[in-house]
Amino acid sequence: MAEVIEKQSGAAFKLKEGQKLKVIDPQGQQVSDMVLFSEDDKREKISSGKTFDFEESILLTKGNFLWSNRSNKMMKILEDTNGRNDFLLAPCSPETFKIMYKKQEYHPSCFENLYTNLKKYGIELDQIPTAFNIFMNVQFTADGKLSVEPPLSKAGDYVLFEAQMNLIVGLTACSAEDSNGGSFKPIHYEIIDD
């Protein structure tokens, strides 16, 4: 039975080594930002730089691992029915909307939804690293220019991860217009024991 992350919100939970996490886009064209911390020592966390180093790729999909700042494997990607994820951009934050979108009023953000949900595990906002952005479609040119395009994910697409250590997971249904084609939708997830 899938858990539901309502649109523009988030969740945080524990995942034991060997457990699987299935992150599902139930309606299509939605993004989910994921951050990972070691349950044993929260100073160990997911690292885009270390992952790019060891996987030798900006794009991560089936067969790739997500690595920590201490050079340990945190997750393996077992399945990926969509195939496009991003690990370049930071979670959208209040400043993303002020600086990039020129919106001065309050706007929900993945950053807020990560740190408010992770607070119960003693994780503070400055500890939130660059997230693994599931289903996010960030295109780059040969000269490095970045653009955020609508996700390619269709209703029911999912990514299946396997925990390589005991983890604390933060997960969102993304709040940024640009990341999901201008609409806000939920994200579903399942923790699978076998």
Next chain:
Amino acid sequence: MAEVIEKQSGAAFKLKEGQKLKVIDPQGQQVSDMVLFSEDDKREKISSGKTFDFEESILLTKGNFLWSNRSNKMMKILEDTNGRNDFLLAPCSPETFKIMYKKQEYHPSCFENLYTNLKKYGIELDQIPTAFNIFMNVQFTADGKLSVEPPLSKAGDYVLFEAQMNLIVGLTACSAEDSNGGSFKPIHYEIIDD
């Protein structure tokens, strides 16, 4: 008068808002990893993800800013005579050499050279983020595959930065064979007040 960072070593120092930092490759084909922390609150530090967001580019050069995890500008790149820097890969660490280079014996690393030098400012190893890798020549293909190539920098090439806030700076002369074409060389730097 330039300060010298000997081959496979590092330095850490304060840089006040408005001061300029010139990082020089005196012999050519050498890399320097740079990390930045706010002097006022060391939980604020350089962020590849936020920089990619706001600069909308993987490649950063003259005219670009380096941003913090709190969405503040930390440095402006005023000049860049080489033009190729990397912000994807993490500083080489003991595990880089064990996992990627299959070397089991001790090997100096940028990670060690950053945290041992930054220790005097109360910064610990787990706080070291992905560095801005000056002169580092990381190539990427359309499908995201990464390769580390010898730097394009020639003797005397430099990057000139201007501090946008009071900073603590960590800087290295890179210890990884792959980053500098198999040789180890020093890095020079100057702090310029006007």
